[in-house]
Amino acid sequence: MGSGVAGLSAAIEASKHCSVLVVTKDKIDENNTVYAQGGIAVVLSAGDTIVKHIKDTLDAGQGLCDKAAVKTVVSEGPKRVHELIEWGAAFDKEDDRLIFTQEGGHSFPRIIRAQGDSTGREVEHALIRLVKEYKNITVLEHTFATDLITRDGICHGAIVWHAKKGTTLIWAKRTILATGGCGQVYRETTNPDVATGDGLAMAYRAGAVLQDMEFVQFHPTTLYIAGAVRFLITETVRGEGGILRNKRGERFMPRYHQQAELAPRDVVSQSILKEMQKTDHTNVYIDVRHIPRERLYTRFPKIKEICDSFGIDIAKDLIPVRPSAHYMIGGIKTDQFSRTTVRQLYACGEAACTGMHGANRLGSNSLLEGLVTGYTAGKDACESIQKSVRKLVPYTIRESMGLSKISWLDLNDIRNSLKSLMWRDAGIERDERHLLEAEEMIEMWGSYVMDKEFSNPTGWELQNMILVSSLIVSSALKRKESRGVHHRTDYPETDNIRWKKHITWVL
Ligand SMILES: Cc1cc2nc3c(=O)[nH]c(=O)nc-3n(C[C@H](O)[C@H](O)[C@H](O)COP(=O)(O)OP(=O)(O)OC[C@H]3O[C@@H](n4cnc5c(N)ncnc54)[C@H](O)[C@@H]3O)c2cc1C
Known part of the structure; x- marks a missing residue:
């Protein structure tokens, strides 16, 4: 269930030996993945090491990361990204070499990106192209999963609903939840409408263990114009030299943290909130007016386009921003094979709590996590079906829950x-x-x-x-x-x- 980076990665891997049905509640490319801007953190540049990336991730996680999970994602990451490149994902290059950017919390420039600030779209569309080529993957769009079918602690599929076709029971040998996050439970969020936490709720109702639900990451800088969607102004804008200013035009971040604008996300979010309270204003501003116009426009074409549509020229004007809910760190507890605590049920990507992020997610680590844990879920699901002698036997379930x-x-x-x-x-x-x-x-x-x-x-x-x-x-x-x-x-x-x-x- 789900057609973001995690769901499609799982489908592609599982389809090597199994037939796969992907159920997704909107069109295939409406999900958090498509909106990801900044990039993917991956150890591919000379001088960078797996050990450094693991250390940065553990430092950000403040004592609650699962070291084995971090090691798996970080060390599998380069293979998965190479594969993605082979499948046609075009990441930004200079002289035929990938460009690497550094983001807050990373000790090395290891973030790759596509079309400046449209990384998620590039990843998603590379995966969709492949999914469409594979005969044994079927995609059901605009199909809403309402609940899992479970009996005696074993998952046998899901109940889904389509506006024209009505309710259908889908019997599955293995079920993978890749339903993403739940930013929509907050008034201010970077997440699209589909991110309502359905997979988390379904898994909970089915008896799966959920973990770390208090850890919701807020992104410090989303465009704040009343009535406009909360479009994210990526961290890399600050990485490129963007300065945060309050209503009075004062730069405030150096007062809160030695890394100033590049302090960890939670520190920047809390500092912005304090400045908003202090100045009694609805937002603060990002100032990029000192960065050459040409560089701004080529580096951040999507941000330019969105700001332009509200009459803001990023080379001349301050960009109004405030924090909003961005990423669910917690979720459905999984092991190193992406298995949940319910038999035959897997979870991957943002819906899962893999132990990768601990108490704080390092920027650009989640697309990587989606790629790797999606792959792991697809692989283990498929291998376990091949090893199993158990047949899929549909049974009668009550039509109404008596509500x-x-x-x-x-x-x-x-x-x-x-x-x-x-x-x-x-x-x-x-x-x-x-x-x-x-x-x-x-x-x-x-x-x-x-x-x-x-x-x-x-x-x-x-x-x-x-x-x-x-x-x-x-x-x-x-x-x-x-x-x-x-x-x-x-x-x-x-x-x-x-x-x-x-x-x-x-x-
Ligand atoms: C604006 C923005 C910018 C970001 N930038 C970055 C970045 O630069 N780098 C990075 O690493 N991460 C970034 N992230 C985070 C990252 O994009 C997500 O964590 C990641 O894409 C999640 O992938 P996923 O496959 O787990 O979920 P999603 O991509 O959200 O996919 C979930 C899927 O599940 C489907 N679904 C949900 N409920 C149901 C249901 N009931 N029935 C059927 N289908 C259902 C949805 O329709 C969707 O297809 C960003 C996120 C946002 C919102």
Whole structure:
């Protein structure tokens, strides 16, 4: 399930010996992957080493990374990226050599990119081209997975819905969740509409273990113009010399961190929030006016195009930005083979909690994680089918769960209220009072939404968003310390004695 970098990588690998059905709820190329800008972190340049990339990733993760998972992703990464290049992904080059950029937290220039700032689109379309060539991969677009089919702790497929074809049961020998993140539970987010955490909710309902749900990464700089989509202004803009200024035009980052604009993402997000509060303003600004116009336009063509459409010339004007929810570090707990705790069910990419990111994701590490864990999931799923003697035997399932019918509910109103609540009470800065308030509100909304039987994705997504939000809030309440992207103003210190551990949830 899912057609981003993780889902398509899994499909391609599994299709070597198995027939694969890819179910995706929108068109094939509508997902977080397509919007990825900055690049992929990978050890391919002379002088860089796997050891350095592992160390940078572990440092960012602040004690909660799974070292074996980090080692697997980082050391498999170069092979997977080479493969992607063979499949036609064109990364930016100078004199026939890949260009490498350095991003905050990386000790070496190891970020490759495509068309300046459209890396995800290039990766996605290279994978789609291959998927379309393979006869034993079928793609069902605009098909919404509502739930997994499980019996006795074993997954046998999923229930899916299509506007014209209705509900279908899909029986599968192995099921892979590559359904991405859940940025949509926040009012401010870089994620597209599809990122409502459906896979996390489905896995939880099926009895899988979820882990680290309090660790939601906020991206410090998204374009902030009321009414406009929250378009990301990639980290590399700061890497190229972009300066953050407050409403008064003052550069503020050197006051907060020695690395100034290149400080870790969580530090930049928190600093921006403080400046917004101090200056009583809705946003801060990125200033790139000192960078030569030609360089700006060729390096950031997509950002130029979007800003132009709002009358902002990046070579002359300040770019208004503020933080927004960006990446779910937690998710469905998986092992080194991308297996979840439910038999025959796999998870990969952003939906999974592989242990790669710990408490803070290093920029550009997630496309790499999607490529590698997607590959691993596809490979293990396929190999285990070949080894197994078990036949796929469909069985009868109850048609109705016996839930009550829909009453007069304004689903959009509840969705918007939930997103505002999450932003206000479970966002960049958290404390017990606000988290308890969020818990109470979510419980109240849940009491009249969760027992309803809906007939289309609007209701199912809302149920999933309520479930995922409640897990984020409960985990954030539980973790009484600040670590990585989780910042509690009432517990500002990192507490390695009591909290150097994971928080897990299982139904
Ligand atoms: C604006 C932006 C910029 C980014 N920049 C970078 C970057 O430069 N480098 C980097 O490494 N990472 C970046 N990231 C993060 C990275 O893009 C994602 O973490 C990664 O692409 C996730 O891939 P995925 O395959 O796991 O999920 P996705 O690409 O999000 O795919 C999820 C898929 O699941 C499908 N799906 C979801 N629910 C259902 C359902 N119920 N039924 C059926 N299908 C469903 C969706 O339709 C979608 O196809 C960025 C993210 C964003 C949003």
